[in-house]
Amino acid sequence: MTMRAFAVDEFGAPGSIHQLPVPEPAEGEVLVRVHAAGVNVMDPMYTAGWLKDYMEHRFPLVPGIDLSGVVERVGPGVERFAPGDDVYGVVTKPAVGEGSFADSVVVKADGLAPKPASLSHEQAAAVPHVGLTALAAIEAADPQPGQVVMVVGATGGVGSFVTQLAAARGATVVAVASSPARDLALQQGASEAIDYRSGDALEQLRASHPQGVDALIDMHSDAEQMARYGQAVRSGGRAVSPRGPAAAAAAALKEHGVQFIGANRLPASRLPDLTALIEGGQLHVPPIKTYPLEEAGAAINEMAGGHVRGKLVVTVA
Numbered sequence: 445m446t447m448r449a450f451a452v453d454e455f456g457a458p459g460s461i462h463q464l465p466v467p468e469p470a471e472g473e474v475l476v477r478v479h480a481a482g483v484n485v486m487d488p489m490y491t492a493g494w495l496k497d498y499m500e501h502r503f504p505l506v507p508g509i510d511l512s513g514v515v516e517r518v519g520p521g522v523e524r525f526a527p528g529d530d531v532y533g534v535v536t537k538p539a540v541g542e543g544s545f546a547d548s549v550v551v552k553a554d555g556l557a558p559k560p561a562s563l564s565h566e567q568a569a570a571v572p573h574v575g576l577t578a579l580a581a582i583e584a585a586d587p588q589p590g591q592v593v594m595v596v597g598a599t600g601g602v603g604s605f606v607t608q609l610a611a612a613r614g615a616t617v618v619a620v621a622s623s624p625a626r627d628l629a630l631q632q633g634a635s636e637a638i639d640y641r642s643g644d645a646l647e648q649l650r651a652s653h654p655q656g657v658d659a660l661i662d663m664h665s666d667a668e669q670m671a672r673y674g675q676a677v678r679s680g681g682r683a684v685s686p687r688g689p690a691a692a693a694a695a696a697l698k699e700h701g702v703q704f705i706g707a708n709r710l711p712a713s714r715l716p717d718l719t720a721l722i723e724g725g726q727l728h729v730p731p732i733k734t735y736p737l738e739e740a741g742a743a744i745n746e747m748a749g750g751h752v753r754g755k756l757v758v759t760v761a
Protein backbone atom coordinates (compact mmCIF):
# COMPACT_ATOMS: atom_id res chain seq x y z
CA MET A 445 0.00 0.00 0.00
CA THR A 446 1.29 3.44 -0.88
CA MET A 447 0.21 6.97 0.07
CA ARG A 448 0.78 10.55 -1.10
CA ALA A 449 3.40 12.44 0.84
CA PHE A 450 5.09 15.80 0.32
CA ALA A 451 8.82 15.12 0.55
CA VAL A 452 12.23 16.54 -0.31
CA ASP A 453 14.97 14.27 -1.67
CA GLU A 454 17.86 16.44 -0.49
CA PHE A 455 18.38 19.50 1.71
CA GLY A 456 17.24 22.68 0.02
CA ALA A 457 15.20 20.91 -2.67
CA PRO A 458 11.75 22.40 -3.34
CA GLY A 459 9.95 19.13 -2.62
CA SER A 460 7.13 17.37 -4.45
CA ILE A 461 4.44 14.74 -4.02
CA HIS A 462 5.92 11.25 -3.65
CA GLN A 463 4.23 7.86 -3.46
CA LEU A 464 5.61 6.28 -0.29
CA PRO A 465 4.73 3.10 1.61
CA VAL A 466 2.02 3.52 4.26
CA PRO A 467 3.91 3.13 7.56
CA GLU A 468 3.02 0.39 10.07
CA PRO A 469 2.34 1.33 13.71
CA ALA A 470 4.72 -0.48 16.08
CA GLU A 471 4.16 -1.02 19.81
CA GLY A 472 2.75 2.13 21.42
CA GLU A 473 2.16 3.80 18.05
CA VAL A 474 -0.93 4.90 16.13
CA LEU A 475 -1.46 5.17 12.37
CA VAL A 476 -3.45 8.36 11.73
CA ARG A 477 -5.19 9.30 8.49
CA VAL A 478 -4.11 12.95 8.26
CA HIS A 479 -6.80 15.51 7.40
CA ALA A 480 -4.69 18.61 8.07
CA ALA A 481 -1.11 19.36 9.13
CA GLY A 482 0.04 22.60 10.78
CA VAL A 483 3.15 24.30 9.40
CA ASN A 484 5.82 25.34 11.88
CA VAL A 485 9.15 27.19 11.92
CA MET A 486 10.86 23.81 12.28
CA ASP A 487 9.59 22.64 8.87
CA PRO A 488 11.78 24.95 6.75
CA MET A 489 14.61 24.26 9.19
CA TYR A 490 14.24 20.53 8.54
CA THR A 491 14.01 20.78 4.74
CA ALA A 492 16.88 23.29 4.48
CA GLY A 493 19.12 21.08 6.64
CA TRP A 494 19.74 23.70 9.35
CA LEU A 495 19.44 21.01 12.02
CA LYS A 496 21.34 18.27 10.20
CA ASP A 497 24.21 18.24 12.72
CA TYR A 498 21.85 17.85 15.66
CA MET A 499 19.24 15.29 14.56
CA GLU A 500 19.11 12.30 12.21
CA HIS A 501 17.26 13.21 8.97
CA ARG A 502 15.81 10.46 6.73
CA PHE A 503 15.12 10.85 3.00
CA PRO A 504 12.81 11.18 1.22
CA LEU A 505 12.19 13.66 4.03
CA VAL A 506 8.52 14.27 4.85
CA PRO A 507 8.20 17.37 7.10
CA GLY A 508 5.31 18.11 9.45
CA ILE A 509 5.06 18.13 13.24
CA ASP A 510 1.37 18.94 13.80
CA LEU A 511 -1.56 16.86 12.68
CA SER A 512 -5.28 16.44 13.01
CA GLY A 513 -6.99 13.38 11.62
CA VAL A 514 -8.67 10.05 12.24
CA VAL A 515 -7.12 6.93 13.77
CA GLU A 516 -6.74 4.19 11.13
CA ARG A 517 -4.96 1.46 13.14
CA VAL A 518 -3.29 1.14 16.52
CA GLY A 519 -0.13 -0.80 17.32
CA PRO A 520 0.23 -3.34 20.15
CA GLY A 521 -0.30 -1.93 23.63
CA VAL A 522 -2.33 1.11 22.59
CA GLU A 523 -5.58 1.22 24.54
CA ARG A 524 -6.40 4.94 24.64
CA PHE A 525 -7.31 5.16 20.96
CA ALA A 526 -9.30 3.06 18.49
CA PRO A 527 -9.88 3.23 14.73
CA GLY A 528 -12.30 6.04 13.87
CA ASP A 529 -11.26 8.37 16.74
CA ASP A 530 -10.74 12.02 15.82
CA VAL A 531 -7.32 13.02 17.19
CA TYR A 532 -4.86 15.89 17.12
CA GLY A 533 -1.27 16.08 18.25
CA VAL A 534 2.41 16.09 17.40
CA VAL A 535 4.89 13.75 15.72
CA THR A 536 7.54 13.02 18.36
CA LYS A 537 9.95 10.70 16.56
CA PRO A 538 13.67 11.24 17.28
CA ALA A 539 14.56 11.18 13.55
CA VAL A 540 13.27 13.84 11.14
CA GLY A 541 11.53 12.79 7.92
CA GLU A 542 8.44 10.75 8.75
CA GLY A 543 6.20 13.76 9.33
CA SER A 544 2.57 14.66 8.89
CA PHE A 545 2.64 16.19 5.38
CA ALA A 546 1.23 12.90 4.07
CA ASP A 547 -2.02 10.96 3.72
CA SER A 548 -1.07 8.94 6.81
CA VAL A 549 1.48 9.21 9.60
CA VAL A 550 2.58 6.99 12.47
CA VAL A 551 2.61 8.84 15.79
CA LYS A 552 3.45 7.70 19.30
CA ALA A 553 0.18 7.37 21.20
CA ASP A 554 1.44 9.79 23.84
CA GLY A 555 1.74 12.47 21.15
CA LEU A 556 -2.02 12.44 20.62
CA ALA A 557 -5.23 13.58 22.32
CA PRO A 558 -8.88 13.57 21.28
CA LYS A 559 -9.51 16.45 18.87
CA PRO A 560 -11.54 19.36 20.32
CA ALA A 561 -15.04 18.63 19.01
CA SER A 562 -15.77 22.28 18.21
CA LEU A 563 -12.77 22.59 15.85
CA SER A 564 -12.43 21.53 12.22
CA HIS A 565 -9.39 19.41 11.40
CA GLU A 566 -7.78 22.49 9.82
CA GLN A 567 -8.22 24.48 13.03
CA ALA A 568 -7.12 21.61 15.27
CA ALA A 569 -3.95 21.09 13.22
CA ALA A 570 -2.96 24.70 13.98
CA VAL A 571 -2.91 24.19 17.72
CA PRO A 572 -0.58 21.51 19.16
CA HIS A 573 3.07 22.59 18.64
CA VAL A 574 2.59 26.33 19.15
CA GLY A 575 -0.22 25.96 21.70
CA LEU A 576 1.87 23.70 23.94
CA THR A 577 4.81 26.11 23.61
CA ALA A 578 2.62 29.11 24.43
CA LEU A 579 1.35 27.29 27.52
CA ALA A 580 4.98 26.70 28.57
CA ALA A 581 5.75 30.40 28.05
CA ILE A 582 2.73 31.56 30.06
CA GLU A 583 3.46 29.17 32.91
CA ALA A 584 7.08 30.41 32.93
CA ALA A 585 6.11 34.11 32.92
CA ASP A 586 3.17 33.47 35.27
CA PRO A 587 1.48 36.86 34.71
CA GLN A 588 -0.91 37.97 37.45
CA PRO A 589 -4.10 40.00 37.00
CA GLY A 590 -3.26 43.65 36.38
CA GLN A 591 0.38 43.00 35.54
CA VAL A 592 1.80 44.32 32.28
CA VAL A 593 3.34 41.84 29.83
CA MET A 594 5.30 42.83 26.72
CA VAL A 595 4.73 40.20 24.01
CA VAL A 596 7.10 40.33 21.02
CA GLY A 597 5.87 38.42 17.95
CA ALA A 598 2.36 38.59 19.37
CA THR A 599 0.52 37.50 16.22
CA GLY A 600 2.64 34.58 14.98
CA GLY A 601 1.90 30.98 15.87
CA VAL A 602 3.16 30.89 19.46
CA GLY A 603 2.46 34.60 20.04
CA SER A 604 -1.22 34.35 19.06
CA PHE A 605 -1.77 31.86 21.86
CA VAL A 606 0.51 33.68 24.32
CA THR A 607 -1.39 36.95 23.79
CA GLN A 608 -4.75 35.29 24.43
CA LEU A 609 -3.53 33.28 27.43
CA ALA A 610 -1.94 36.34 29.08
CA ALA A 611 -5.08 38.43 28.51
CA ALA A 612 -7.27 35.59 29.85
CA ARG A 613 -5.22 35.72 33.07
CA GLY A 614 -6.15 39.38 33.43
CA ALA A 615 -2.77 40.76 32.41
CA THR A 616 -2.42 43.89 30.30
CA VAL A 617 -0.71 42.80 27.08
CA VAL A 618 1.48 45.24 25.16
CA ALA A 619 1.98 43.57 21.78
CA VAL A 620 5.02 44.28 19.66
CA ALA A 621 3.90 43.58 16.10
CA SER A 622 4.20 45.10 12.63
CA SER A 623 1.39 47.48 11.64
CA PRO A 624 -0.43 44.94 9.40
CA ALA A 625 -0.66 42.67 12.46
CA ARG A 626 -1.98 45.39 14.80
CA ASP A 627 -5.69 44.61 14.48
CA LEU A 628 -5.13 40.90 15.07
CA ALA A 629 -3.06 41.64 18.19
CA LEU A 630 -5.87 43.78 19.61
CA GLN A 631 -8.54 41.20 18.65
CA GLN A 632 -6.55 38.55 20.50
CA GLY A 633 -6.68 40.59 23.69
CA ALA A 634 -3.71 42.96 23.57
CA SER A 635 -4.46 46.36 25.12
CA GLU A 636 -2.05 48.18 22.85
CA ALA A 637 0.23 47.40 19.94
CA ILE A 638 3.69 48.80 19.28
CA ASP A 639 4.87 48.74 15.67
CA TYR A 640 8.54 47.73 15.70
CA ARG A 641 8.91 49.07 12.16
CA SER A 642 7.84 52.62 12.98
CA GLY A 643 10.58 53.27 15.55
CA ASP A 644 12.48 51.61 18.33
CA ALA A 645 10.04 49.33 20.20
CA LEU A 646 11.86 49.75 23.54
CA GLU A 647 11.65 53.54 23.34
CA GLN A 648 7.96 53.35 22.39
CA LEU A 649 7.29 51.04 25.33
CA ARG A 650 9.18 53.31 27.73
CA ALA A 651 7.06 56.24 26.56
CA SER A 652 3.76 54.48 27.31
CA HIS A 653 4.98 52.47 30.35
CA PRO A 654 7.73 54.51 32.03
CA GLN A 655 7.50 52.29 35.12
CA GLY A 656 8.43 49.23 33.03
CA VAL A 657 6.66 45.91 32.56
CA ASP A 658 6.32 42.87 34.80
CA ALA A 659 7.27 40.32 32.16
CA LEU A 660 8.59 39.99 28.62
CA ILE A 661 7.58 37.05 26.44
CA ASP A 662 9.57 37.25 23.21
CA MET A 663 8.99 34.96 20.22
CA HIS A 664 11.41 36.73 17.88
CA SER A 665 14.54 38.23 19.43
CA ASP A 666 18.07 36.90 19.46
CA ALA A 667 20.14 37.23 22.64
CA GLU A 668 21.25 40.81 21.99
CA GLN A 669 17.73 42.10 21.35
CA MET A 670 16.34 39.99 24.21
CA ALA A 671 18.80 41.61 26.64
CA ARG A 672 17.85 45.03 25.31
CA TYR A 673 14.07 44.51 25.53
CA GLY A 674 14.69 42.99 28.97
CA GLN A 675 15.71 46.49 30.15
CA ALA A 676 11.99 47.29 30.11
CA VAL A 677 11.27 44.58 32.70
CA ARG A 678 11.20 45.71 36.33
CA SER A 679 13.74 44.18 38.71
CA GLY A 680 12.30 40.88 39.96
CA GLY A 681 10.40 40.30 36.72
CA ARG A 682 10.79 37.55 34.14
CA ALA A 683 11.91 37.36 30.52
CA VAL A 684 10.75 34.28 28.61
CA SER A 685 11.61 33.00 25.14
CA PRO A 686 10.97 29.75 23.23
CA ARG A 687 14.05 30.49 21.09
CA GLY A 688 17.23 28.66 22.01
CA PRO A 689 19.63 31.48 21.00
CA ALA A 690 17.83 33.95 23.32
CA ALA A 691 19.12 32.00 26.34
CA ALA A 692 22.51 33.68 25.89
CA ALA A 693 20.86 36.84 27.26
CA ALA A 694 20.40 35.22 30.70
CA ALA A 695 23.54 36.70 32.31
CA ALA A 696 22.85 40.25 31.09
CA LEU A 697 19.25 40.03 32.25
CA LYS A 698 20.31 38.71 35.65
CA GLU A 699 22.55 41.76 36.18
CA HIS A 700 19.40 43.83 35.73
CA GLY A 701 17.52 41.65 38.29
CA VAL A 702 15.47 39.86 35.61
CA GLN A 703 15.20 36.08 35.43
CA PHE A 704 15.46 34.50 31.96
CA ILE A 705 13.37 31.35 31.41
CA GLY A 706 13.44 29.25 28.24
CA ALA A 707 10.01 27.97 27.21
CA ASN A 708 10.15 24.59 25.50
CA ARG A 709 7.04 22.86 24.18
CA LEU A 710 5.19 21.02 26.93
CA PRO A 711 4.50 17.31 26.43
CA ALA A 712 1.39 16.35 24.47
CA SER A 713 -0.11 15.04 27.72
CA ARG A 714 -0.98 18.73 28.26
CA LEU A 715 -3.12 18.88 25.08
CA PRO A 716 -6.30 18.29 27.12
CA ASP A 717 -5.54 21.59 28.94
CA LEU A 718 -5.59 23.39 25.59
CA THR A 719 -8.74 21.49 24.59
CA ALA A 720 -10.46 22.63 27.82
CA LEU A 721 -9.50 26.27 27.20
CA ILE A 722 -10.74 26.04 23.59
CA GLU A 723 -13.99 24.32 24.50
CA GLY A 724 -14.46 26.81 27.36
CA GLY A 725 -14.20 29.72 24.93
CA GLN A 726 -11.08 31.22 26.60
CA LEU A 727 -8.80 30.33 23.70
CA HIS A 728 -9.52 30.77 20.00
CA VAL A 729 -7.63 29.33 17.08
CA PRO A 730 -5.94 32.23 15.25
CA PRO A 731 -6.67 32.95 11.57
CA ILE A 732 -5.57 30.13 9.31
CA LYS A 733 -4.28 30.21 5.74
CA THR A 734 -4.51 26.80 4.06
CA TYR A 735 -2.42 25.22 1.32
CA PRO A 736 -3.24 21.92 -0.42
CA LEU A 737 -0.69 19.12 0.11
CA GLU A 738 0.64 19.64 -3.45
CA GLU A 739 1.62 23.23 -2.46
CA ALA A 740 3.22 22.40 0.88
CA GLY A 741 6.51 23.75 -0.47
CA ALA A 742 4.96 27.22 -0.82
CA ALA A 743 3.68 26.99 2.75
CA ILE A 744 7.17 26.08 3.97
CA ASN A 745 8.62 29.05 2.06
CA GLU A 746 6.05 31.43 3.56
CA MET A 747 6.81 30.10 7.04
CA ALA A 748 10.54 30.68 6.45
CA GLY A 749 9.75 34.34 5.68
CA GLY A 750 9.05 34.95 9.38
CA HIS A 751 5.94 37.17 9.17
CA VAL A 752 3.02 34.73 9.25
CA ARG A 753 -0.04 36.06 11.04
CA GLY A 754 -1.86 33.23 12.79
CA LYS A 755 -1.06 29.83 11.32
CA LEU A 756 -0.46 28.11 8.01
CA VAL A 757 -2.08 24.70 7.59
CA VAL A 758 -1.62 22.07 4.88
CA THR A 759 -4.91 20.38 4.03
CA VAL A 760 -4.48 16.72 3.17
CA ALA A 761 -7.89 15.03 3.02
Ligand SMILES: NC(=O)c1ccc[n+]([C@@H]2O[C@H](COP(=O)([O-])OP(=O)(O)OC[C@H]3O[C@@H](n4cnc5c(N)ncnc54)[C@H](OP(=O)(O)O)[C@@H]3O)[C@@H](O)[C@H]2O)c1
Nearest residue numbers: 485577597599600601602621622625663664686708709751
Ligand atom coordinates in the same frame (compact mmCIF):
# COMPACT_ATOMS: atom_id res chain seq x y z
N1 LIG B 1 11.36 25.72 22.07
C1 LIG B 1 10.25 25.23 21.52
O1 LIG B 1 9.74 24.18 21.94
C2 LIG B 1 9.60 25.99 20.40
C3 LIG B 1 8.36 25.58 19.93
C4 LIG B 1 7.73 26.37 18.95
C5 LIG B 1 8.39 27.49 18.42
N2 LIG B 1 9.63 27.80 18.87
C6 LIG B 1 10.33 28.98 18.33
O2 LIG B 1 9.59 30.13 18.69
C7 LIG B 1 9.75 31.12 17.68
C8 LIG B 1 8.38 31.65 17.26
O3 LIG B 1 7.66 30.59 16.63
P1 LIG B 1 6.29 30.92 15.89
O4 LIG B 1 5.74 29.63 15.42
O5 LIG B 1 5.46 31.78 16.72
O6 LIG B 1 6.86 31.76 14.64
P2 LIG B 1 6.05 32.66 13.59
O7 LIG B 1 4.64 32.17 13.48
O8 LIG B 1 6.90 32.73 12.38
O9 LIG B 1 5.98 34.09 14.28
C9 LIG B 1 7.11 34.92 14.29
C10 LIG B 1 6.69 36.29 14.78
O10 LIG B 1 7.85 37.13 14.81
C11 LIG B 1 7.43 38.42 14.46
N3 LIG B 1 8.55 39.21 13.95
C12 LIG B 1 9.23 39.07 12.79
N4 LIG B 1 10.20 40.00 12.72
C13 LIG B 1 10.13 40.73 13.87
C14 LIG B 1 10.88 41.84 14.39
N5 LIG B 1 11.92 42.35 13.73
N6 LIG B 1 10.53 42.31 15.61
C15 LIG B 1 9.50 41.79 16.31
N7 LIG B 1 8.77 40.74 15.87
C16 LIG B 1 9.08 40.23 14.66
C17 LIG B 1 6.37 38.24 13.40
O11 LIG B 1 5.49 39.36 13.48
P3 LIG B 1 5.23 40.38 12.26
O12 LIG B 1 4.40 39.63 11.26
O13 LIG B 1 4.47 41.47 12.93
O14 LIG B 1 6.57 40.79 11.71
C18 LIG B 1 5.67 36.97 13.89
O15 LIG B 1 4.57 37.31 14.70
C19 LIG B 1 10.54 30.47 16.55
O16 LIG B 1 11.90 30.85 16.67
C20 LIG B 1 10.37 29.00 16.81
O17 LIG B 1 11.44 28.23 16.30
C21 LIG B 1 10.26 27.09 19.85
